[in-house]
Amino acid sequence: MDSTTTTPNPSSEVSESTVKNDKKKITLSHRIHTWPYLVRMEFLTAIIVMLGMTVWAIGMDAPTEQPADPNRTPNPSKAPWYFLGLQEILVYFDPWYAGVVLPTLIIVGLMAIPYIDINPRGNGYYTFRERKFAISVFLFGFVVLWLSLIVLGTFFRGPGWNIFLPWEYWDPHKVVALTSVDLPYMLGARQESTMFIVGMLLVFCYYPGGALVGQLLLRDTNIYKQLGAVRYHITAGLFLMMFALVIKIFLRLAFNVKYIWVTPWFNV
Amino acid sequence: MADSNKSFFTHVKESYVWRSMFRHGYADTPRNRILQISSNVFLHLHPTKVPRHAVRIRFTWCAGGVTFLFYLVTVVTGVILMFYYRPTPEHAYADIKYLQFDVPFGMIMRNMHRWAAHAMIIAVWVHMLRVFMTGSYKPPREFNWIIGVVLLVVTMLMSFTGYLLPWDQLAIWAVTVGTNMASATPLLGHEGPFSDLIGVDARYDMRSFLVAGKLIGGATLLRFYVLHCIFIPIIASILMIVHFWRIRKDGGISGPL
Amino acid sequence: MANLHKLREEGCDPRNYTWSRRGFLGLAGWGAVLGALGLAGGSFGRFMYPRVLFEPQSLFKVGYPDQYEVNKISEAWIEKERFWIVRTVDGFVALSGICTHLGCTPRYLASENKFKCPCHGSGFYAIDTLDPYPGIAGVNFEGPAPRPLERFKIGLAEDGQIIVDKGTIYRSEKGQWVAPDAFLKYTG
Structure with a gap:
């Protein structure tokens, strides 16, 4: 039952050497009694949190609006705040992608992290220097994409899902020119078939094209050799998918681009 | 009353009944410190000794523990709310109003439930952030990270299914938007790409599975109620048991090797 | 499932194991368990789609x-x-x-x-x-x-x-x- 006697020391060689080299002097911390040191901290934290909760619950009432009316949509209609990032993405992509495929990719991508991040350093302590790429990508996805889109959806979206500054009056008749065009049309393609082909080329050049070009460029580096082809392609795929979101948001906000590739079955 | 120098509490503590419940004394000895943990079913969640950094707030942010605390708060307040709430379109909204204005302490129970649910989501995200920043998903804790990701999703699902229950405008439209995304699922939703290839229609697809029909109504409310109060909490509890168990089996709290 | 390593030591080709009596019964047993679970899951799926819906007139x-x-x-x-x-x-x-x-x-x-x-x-x-x-x-x-x-x-x-x-x-x-x-x- 007691795990204190069986602390495993995995991937030992590399991490031990880095520990030795590290100037922060990471030593094997010696163990202290759970009672009272840990239990005391937990108890204190629980009391403080419960105090905060009580004050919050007394001071602020949970919202109740008018009774449900399936025929009258409030303007604007917002999802729960923790889904507003997704609702914001729904502006840029069709529901099958923004509402289903992308969330699935986020979940699968998060689950895949321990298996694609094979860097043995930074296991169990704070460090940025030893894992710059992993932390940058994660913080970009979590803070820049997820959290800031939630802030945008919560505070900057008003009636008609138009952008309003927090102190602006929510005018339901605000006119915003949103007339949108597809990217192939913007690039000069006019016929349906050429637009289809141009769109397809753009999408395929990005993925898997981008991943394959990256593979060629990185082929001889140590990073690629350590990762191996499978891990590389999973990482590159997830990374490109994440970046596709940024590109689409930029294209929409800057040029009113609606779709990049229109097909009879789905639009991207 | 043989020894009059002993206090009343000493008498109680030395009594046969007390000793049958608490098998060791309270004296501050190393042996007793260990017994406090290992002979108590709840505290036994912990190992008897932990690394020094495990009690440092700066390292753990206590985010996982706080998440669990918020879960317990929502369970307790949720069960209390269930005494008054009826999941039908006729009653649901009125019952919420009744709880708020006519039931003593009803308002604070509802507020607690709602805010603790929101706080739990924030705490889960913070916990994920701290586990990522300390690289605690690295071997041997890969599998526990996966359980954690599932728990993250389950937490948001618990909150989302609860969102419909007040049966107000906020509830029904948030859920309309949410469930309509399900109808856009590739293959399995009637609005999704390729769905006509396998004959999925509005009557039998991903969305009608959640909504119990084509329209959001009484059947939807009941379905979300069962998911919210029974189905998802049971799954969450089982996953939490595995999550906590694996922390210890994977070598306790992570730390510099 | 039998230990393939042990089988090899005993001079038995693991490739023949699948269709040996023991192997076959093992497969059949697991097949039955998975089949029953699958059937239960499918039934639950069907259970969630009632035959009649009470929806407003159109x-x-x-x-x-x-x-x-x-x-x-x-x-x-x-x-x-x-x-x-x-x-x-x-x-x-x-x-x-x-x-x-x-x-x-x-x-x-x-x-x-x-x-x-x-x-x-x-x-x-x-x-x-x-x-x-x-x-x-x-x-x-x-x-x-x-x-x-x-x-x-x-x-x-x-x-x-x-x-x-x-x-x-x-x-x-x-x-x-x-x-x-x-x-x-x-x-x-």
């Missing part, structure tokens, strides 16, 4: 054609039944009030001659007097909506009232707006 009589003004959009039914009656020079359309993006009800903004969805900002055209049949009412032109609003089956009842059937929908992108019952020709 047929409505919406009054006589002369009650509606030409080139106007009637909001008489949007509050209760979520559709607009669009009257053009050539006749009538029953336009669904369910946004094709994620199912919110768009607002009709008469001054801008469009329908605007409050959820994600999709916009749909209302009336173009130069295009009375089948009309542009419901065609998406801005925001994320992937396709035009749907139209309902519309016709004249025996007593001369307009009758709308929400149970039958016509989708523009499938070329159904020119179907006989998608548009009520009326020039009176």
Whole structure:
């Protein structure tokens, strides 16, 4: 039952050497009694949190609006705040992608992290220097994409899902020119078939094209050799998918681009 | 009353009944410190000794523990709310109003439930952030990270299914938007790409599975109620048991090797 | 499952193990367990789709054609039944009030001659007097909506009232707006 006697020391060689080299002097911390040191901290934290909760619950009432009316949509209609990032993405992509495929990719991508991040350093302590790429990508996805889109959806979206500054009056008749065009049309393609082909080329050049070009460029580096082809392609795929979101948001906000590739079955 | 120098509490503590419940004394000895943990079913969640950094707030942010605390708060307040709430379109909204204005302490129970649910989501995200920043998903804790990701999703699902229950405008439209995304699922939703290839229609697809029909109504409310109060909490509890168990089996709290 | 390593030591080729008596019984046992679980799961899935749904009726009589003004959009039914009656020079359309993006009800903004969805900002055209049949009412032109609003089956009842059937929908992108019952020709 007691795990204190069986602390495993995995991937030992590399991490031990880095520990030795590290100037922060990471030593094997010696163990202290759970009672009272840990239990005391937990108890204190629980009391403080419960105090905060009580004050919050007394001071602020949970919202109740008018009774449900399936025929009258409030303007604007917002999802729960923790889904507003997704609702914001729904502006840029069709529901099958923004509402289903992308969330699935986020979940699968998060689950895949321990298996694609094979860097043995930074296991169990704070460090940025030893894992710059992993932390940058994660913080970009979590803070820049997820959290800031939630802030945008919560505070900057008003009636008609138009952008309003927090102190602006929510005018339901605000006119915003949103007339949108597809990217192939913007690039000069006019016929349906050429637009289809141009769109397809753009999408395929990005993925898997981008991943394959990256593979060629990185082929001889140590990073690629350590990762191996499978891990590389999973990482590159997830990374490109994440970046596709940024590109689409930029294209929409800057040029009113609606779709990049229109097909009879789905639009991207 | 043989020894009059002993206090009343000493008498109680030395009594046969007390000793049958608490098998060791309270004296501050190393042996007793260990017994406090290992002979108590709840505290036994912990190992008897932990690394020094495990009690440092700066390292753990206590985010996982706080998440669990918020879960317990929502369970307790949720069960209390269930005494008054009826999941039908006729009653649901009125019952919420009744709880708020006519039931003593009803308002604070509802507020607690709602805010603790929101706080739990924030705490889960913070916990994920701290586990990522300390690289605690690295071997041997890969599998526990996966359980954690599932728990993250389950937490948001618990909150989302609860969102419909007040049966107000906020509830029904948030859920309309949410469930309509399900109808856009590739293959399995009637609005999704390729769905006509396998004959999925509005009557039998991903969305009608959640909504119990084509329209959001009484059947939807009941379905979300069962998911919210029974189905998802049971799954969450089982996953939490595995999550906590694996922390210890994977070598306790992570730390510099 | 037997230990293949041990089998090899005993001089038995593991490749033959699968179809040995022990191997086969093991497979059959696991197959039965998984099959039963699969069946239970499938049954639960089917259990969640009842044979009969109790949903509101879909047929409505919406009054006589002369009650509606030409080139106007009637909001008489949007509050209760979520559709607009669009009257053009050539006749009538029953336009669904369910946004094709994620199912919110768009607002009709008469001054801008469009329908605007409050959820994600999709916009749909209302009336173009130069295009009375089948009309542009419901065609998406801005925001994320992937396709035009749907139209309902519309016709004249025996007593001369307009009758709308929400149970039958016509989708523009499938070329159904020119179907006989998608548009009520009326020039009176």
